[in-house]
Amino acid sequence: MTPRVVAIPIAFNEEHAIGSVLDRLEEVSDVDTAVVDDGSTDQTAAVVRRRGVSLIGRPTRGGAGAAIRTAYEWARHRGYEICVILAGNDKDRPAEIHRLIDPIVAGEADLVQGSRYLPGGDCRNLPRHRAFATRVLHPRLFSLVVGRRMTDTTNGYRALRLSLLDDPRLNLGQSWLDGYELEPYLLLRAIELGYRVREVPVSKIYPSGTPAYTKMRPVIDWWRILRPLVLLGLGMKR
Numbered sequence: 458m459t460p461r462v463v464a465i466p467i468a469f470n471e472e473h474a475i476g477s478v479l480d481r482l483e484e485v486s487d488v489d490t491a492v493v494d495d496g497s498t499d500q501t502a503a504v505v506r507r508r509g510v511s512l513i514g515r516p517t518r519g520g521a522g523a524a525i526r527t528a529y530e531w532a533r534h535r536g537y538e539i540c541v542i543l544a545g546n547d548k549d550r551p552a553e554i555h556r557l558i559d560p561i562v563a564g565e566a567d568l569v570q571g572s573r574y575l576p577g578g579d580c581r582n583l584p585r586h587r588a589f590a591t592r593v594l595h596p597r598l599f600s601l602v603v604g605r606r607m608t609d610t611t612n613g614y615r616a617l618r619l620s621l622l623d624d625p626r627l628n629l630g631q632s633w634l635d636g637y638e639l640e641p642y643l644l645l646r647a648i649e650l651g652y653r654v655r656e657v658p659v660s661k662i663y664p665s666g667t668p669a670y671t672k673m674r675p676v677i678d679w680w681r682i683l684r685p686l687v688l689l690g691l692g693m694k695r
Contacts, residue, residue: 460538462558463489465528467613468545469518472500478543479508481551488554491531492545495524501545521613522639526629533619541616548661549614556657557616567652569616570644572609577658582665595682599641602690603648607656611682613640614659626650628695637681645689 464485466478475492482490491511494502496518505512513531515524525542532540539561543549553571560566573580574592583591591611599610622629627646634642648654688694 459487460562461489461536462487462539462541463491463532463535463537464541464543464551464554465491465493465513465532466543466545467493467495467521467524467528468497468501468505469495469524470497470499470501471545472497472504474547475501475504475545476508477547478545478549478551479505479510481547485551485554488541488558489537491528493524493528493531495519495521520636522629522637523635525613525639526634529617529619529622529629533622538619539616540619541614543614548663550660550662553659554616556659557614560655560657561616561618565653566655567618567621568644568647568654570607570609570654570656571612571614571659571661572607572656573612573659573661574608575656575658578609579658579660579662581661582663583661590679590682595641595686598683598686599645602686603645605648607644609656610641610644612659612661614661615640615644617643621647621652624650626695631694633684633694638685641682642685642689645685646695649689 464482468475491513492505493513496515502512529540539558541554541557557569560569572578596607596610600606
């Protein structure tokens with residue numbers, strides 16, 4: 458029996474982009490769609506409702522990690538077996554979703570991480586300082602902590618076999634994971650705990666112009682991405 462799969466974009470104030478994301482998702486076969494609206498103050502929720510797509514609303518903004526946790530909980534409660542998380546700002550390409558889910562469906566992986574830096578991947582218009590952090594700094598530190606080479610450890614485009622979250626050693630409910638910390642935490646812990654983690658090439662296309670569109674704040678949010686590596690690497694968190 459084919460597993461039930463849902464793709465869930467995470468959106469905060471994406472009224473101008475979420476429609477395009479949903480257009481792209483309509484072209485993907487055998488995958489349902491829902492949207493997490495992380496307390497948007499614009500018309501994001503209205504756009505989603507007009508499209509007849511399941512809306513997972515949060516009353517106030519909780520952060521990327523809190524929104525992803527909400528997505529996983531929603532998907533599990535509705536009997537989905539695989540969940541794909543992607544950006545709500547149209548940087549990811551839903552046409553590549555089957556690259557992420559097929560290894561899980563085939564029983565070859567538990568978590569599939571999208572990598573814009575593998576052969577066959579693509580990354581365009583990323584600010585130079587972000588390129589260094591995402592291509593060099595974070596993957597090298599991450600690989601050092603887990604003892605395994607990874608090429609793209611900050612990309613939120615990934616697929617997860619949801620039964621993995623039944624493992625009590627994966628504690629996604631910790632409040633310090635509400636921001637950008639949750640994504641590297643989950644990837645790192647899955648590898649540490651011996652789950653089958655695989656990278657596949659994907660695209661991440663940022664809008665043209667300077668600066669490229671992103672909600673990530675310098676220093677504060679960069680630290681949040683590095684924080685799990687420090688705390689888990691030193692054994693201060695689990």
